[in-house]
Amino acid sequence: MSSNQQPVVLGKLGASYGIKGWMKITTYTDSVEGIFDYSPWLIKEQGEWREVKVVQWRYQGKAVVAELEGVTTRxxxxxxxxxxxxxxxEQMEQLPEDEFYWRDLIGCEVINSTGYNMGKVQEIVETGSNDVLLVKANAKDGFGKTERMIPFVTEQFIQKVDLTAKQIVVDWDPDF
Structure with a gap:
Protein backbone atom coordinates (compact mmCIF):
# COMPACT_ATOMS: atom_id res chain seq x y z
CA MET A 1 0.00 0.00 0.00
CA SER A 2 1.28 3.43 -0.91
CA SER A 3 2.13 5.42 2.22
CA ASN A 4 0.05 8.46 1.20
CA GLN A 5 -3.18 6.54 0.55
CA GLN A 6 -5.52 5.55 3.33
CA PRO A 7 -7.07 2.09 3.11
CA VAL A 8 -10.64 1.73 1.85
CA VAL A 9 -12.74 0.72 4.86
CA LEU A 10 -15.01 -2.26 4.09
CA GLY A 11 -16.22 -3.14 7.57
CA LYS A 12 -15.20 -3.72 11.15
CA LEU A 13 -14.42 -6.55 13.52
CA GLY A 14 -17.21 -7.29 15.95
CA ALA A 15 -17.40 -9.22 19.19
CA SER A 16 -15.57 -12.46 19.72
CA TYR A 17 -17.45 -15.62 18.85
CA GLY A 18 -16.65 -18.76 20.80
CA ILE A 19 -13.39 -19.57 22.58
CA LYS A 20 -11.07 -20.16 19.61
CA GLY A 21 -10.65 -16.55 18.50
CA TRP A 22 -13.40 -16.35 15.87
CA MET A 23 -14.97 -12.91 15.45
CA LYS A 24 -18.23 -11.50 14.18
CA ILE A 25 -17.75 -9.34 11.08
CA THR A 26 -19.72 -6.21 10.19
CA THR A 27 -19.49 -5.56 6.45
CA TYR A 28 -20.12 -2.42 4.40
CA THR A 29 -19.96 -4.28 1.08
CA ASP A 30 -23.04 -4.74 -1.13
CA SER A 31 -23.28 -8.41 -0.23
CA VAL A 32 -22.32 -9.73 3.18
CA GLU A 33 -19.81 -12.19 1.75
CA GLY A 34 -18.29 -9.55 -0.57
CA ILE A 35 -15.76 -8.54 2.08
CA PHE A 36 -14.18 -11.99 1.79
CA ASP A 37 -13.37 -11.40 -1.89
CA TYR A 38 -10.42 -9.29 -0.71
CA SER A 39 -7.21 -10.61 0.74
CA PRO A 40 -5.24 -9.63 2.67
CA TRP A 41 -7.21 -7.34 4.94
CA LEU A 42 -5.76 -4.39 6.77
CA ILE A 43 -7.02 -3.80 10.29
CA LYS A 44 -6.61 -0.60 12.23
CA GLU A 45 -5.37 -1.55 15.67
CA GLN A 46 -4.47 1.25 18.10
CA GLY A 47 -4.36 3.78 15.26
CA GLU A 48 -2.01 1.73 13.04
CA TRP A 49 -2.94 -0.34 9.99
CA ARG A 50 -1.54 -3.86 9.80
CA GLU A 51 -2.08 -6.75 7.43
CA VAL A 52 -4.06 -9.85 8.44
CA LYS A 53 -5.29 -12.91 6.57
CA VAL A 54 -8.64 -14.59 6.92
CA VAL A 55 -8.11 -18.30 7.61
CA GLN A 56 -11.78 -19.18 7.15
CA TRP A 57 -15.24 -17.72 7.47
CA ARG A 58 -18.83 -18.91 7.62
CA TYR A 59 -22.39 -17.77 8.12
CA GLN A 60 -23.62 -17.93 11.69
CA GLY A 61 -27.35 -17.30 11.44
CA LYS A 62 -27.74 -14.10 9.41
CA ALA A 63 -24.30 -12.85 10.44
CA VAL A 64 -20.81 -13.93 9.39
CA VAL A 65 -17.92 -14.94 11.60
CA ALA A 66 -14.28 -15.33 10.67
CA GLU A 67 -11.04 -16.77 11.96
CA LEU A 68 -8.03 -14.50 11.45
CA GLU A 69 -4.47 -15.78 11.21
CA GLY A 70 -2.74 -15.48 14.60
CA VAL A 71 -5.96 -14.91 16.56
CA THR A 72 -6.53 -18.18 18.39
CA THR A 73 -8.05 -17.14 21.72
CA ARG A 74 -11.16 -15.34 22.83
CA GLU A 90 -4.96 -1.03 -5.41
CA GLN A 91 -7.15 -4.01 -4.45
CA MET A 92 -10.31 -2.24 -5.62
CA GLU A 93 -11.85 -3.56 -8.81
CA GLN A 94 -11.38 -1.38 -11.89
CA LEU A 95 -14.83 -0.04 -12.83
CA PRO A 96 -16.21 0.56 -16.31
CA GLU A 97 -15.78 4.10 -17.63
CA ASP A 98 -19.31 5.24 -16.69
CA GLU A 99 -19.26 3.89 -13.10
CA PHE A 100 -17.67 5.47 -10.04
CA TYR A 101 -16.82 4.63 -6.46
CA TRP A 102 -18.50 6.99 -4.02
CA ARG A 103 -15.14 7.68 -2.39
CA ASP A 104 -13.91 9.15 -5.69
CA LEU A 105 -16.87 11.55 -5.98
CA ILE A 106 -16.52 12.98 -2.45
CA GLY A 107 -14.76 16.35 -2.66
CA CYS A 108 -15.49 16.94 -6.35
CA GLU A 109 -16.52 20.46 -7.39
CA VAL A 110 -20.03 20.56 -8.81
CA ILE A 111 -20.47 23.00 -11.71
CA ASN A 112 -23.77 23.48 -13.51
CA SER A 113 -24.05 23.67 -17.29
CA THR A 114 -23.95 27.48 -17.23
CA GLY A 115 -20.64 27.47 -15.31
CA TYR A 116 -22.00 28.26 -11.83
CA ASN A 117 -19.92 26.63 -9.07
CA MET A 118 -22.49 24.97 -6.82
CA GLY A 119 -20.03 23.67 -4.20
CA LYS A 120 -18.37 20.37 -3.33
CA VAL A 121 -19.77 16.88 -2.87
CA GLN A 122 -19.81 16.30 0.87
CA GLU A 123 -21.42 12.87 0.88
CA ILE A 124 -23.62 10.56 -1.16
CA VAL A 125 -26.96 9.29 0.05
CA GLU A 126 -28.49 6.03 -1.11
CA THR A 127 -32.25 6.44 -1.60
CA GLY A 128 -33.21 3.17 -3.24
CA SER A 129 -34.22 4.55 -6.61
CA ASN A 130 -30.97 6.46 -7.22
CA ASP A 131 -28.03 7.88 -5.31
CA VAL A 132 -28.09 11.58 -4.37
CA LEU A 133 -25.12 13.94 -4.17
CA LEU A 134 -25.18 16.08 -1.03
CA VAL A 135 -23.36 19.21 -2.16
CA LYS A 136 -22.08 21.68 0.42
CA ALA A 137 -22.60 25.11 -1.13
CA ASN A 138 -19.81 27.65 -1.35
CA ALA A 139 -19.62 30.14 1.54
CA LYS A 140 -20.68 33.01 -0.75
CA ASP A 141 -23.51 31.20 -2.49
CA GLY A 142 -25.55 33.82 -4.33
CA PHE A 143 -28.75 31.83 -3.83
CA GLY A 144 -28.57 31.59 -0.04
CA LYS A 145 -28.08 27.82 -0.10
CA THR A 146 -25.96 25.92 2.41
CA GLU A 147 -26.40 22.59 0.66
CA ARG A 148 -28.04 21.01 -2.35
CA MET A 149 -29.26 17.52 -3.05
CA ILE A 150 -28.72 16.49 -6.68
CA PRO A 151 -29.86 13.07 -7.94
CA PHE A 152 -26.98 11.13 -9.47
CA VAL A 153 -28.89 10.29 -12.65
CA THR A 154 -26.60 10.27 -15.67
CA GLU A 155 -27.80 11.86 -18.89
CA GLN A 156 -30.64 13.58 -17.02
CA PHE A 157 -28.82 15.58 -14.32
CA ILE A 158 -25.19 14.41 -14.40
CA GLN A 159 -23.60 15.51 -17.66
CA LYS A 160 -19.92 14.76 -17.05
CA VAL A 161 -17.71 13.36 -14.32
CA ASP A 162 -14.00 14.19 -14.56
CA LEU A 163 -12.19 12.47 -11.69
CA THR A 164 -8.81 13.81 -12.84
CA ALA A 165 -10.05 17.41 -12.49
CA LYS A 166 -12.24 16.41 -9.49
CA GLN A 167 -15.23 18.03 -11.20
CA ILE A 168 -18.84 17.05 -11.91
CA VAL A 169 -20.89 18.99 -14.48
CA VAL A 170 -24.64 18.93 -13.81
CA ASP A 171 -27.82 20.16 -15.42
CA TRP A 172 -29.23 21.68 -12.25
CA ASP A 173 -30.65 25.10 -11.40
CA PRO A 174 -28.55 26.77 -8.67
CA ASP A 175 -31.76 28.00 -7.01
CA PHE A 176 -32.81 24.40 -6.19
Missing part, protein backbone atom coordinates in the same frame (compact mmCIF):
# COMPACT_ATOMS: atom_id res chain seq x y z
CA UNK A 75 -9.00 -12.81 24.67
CA UNK A 76 -7.02 -11.87 21.55
CA UNK A 77 -10.28 -11.55 19.58
CA UNK A 78 -11.68 -9.25 22.27
CA UNK A 79 -8.64 -6.97 21.91
CA UNK A 80 -9.54 -6.49 18.22
CA UNK A 81 -13.26 -5.78 18.74
CA UNK A 82 -14.35 -2.65 16.80
CA UNK A 83 -11.14 -2.44 14.72
CA UNK A 84 -11.83 -1.24 11.18
CA UNK A 85 -11.28 -3.62 8.27
CA UNK A 86 -9.75 -2.05 5.17
CA UNK A 87 -8.00 -2.92 1.95
CA UNK A 88 -5.37 -1.16 -0.10
CA UNK A 89 -6.79 1.10 -2.83
Missing amino acids: EKAQELTNCEIGIAV
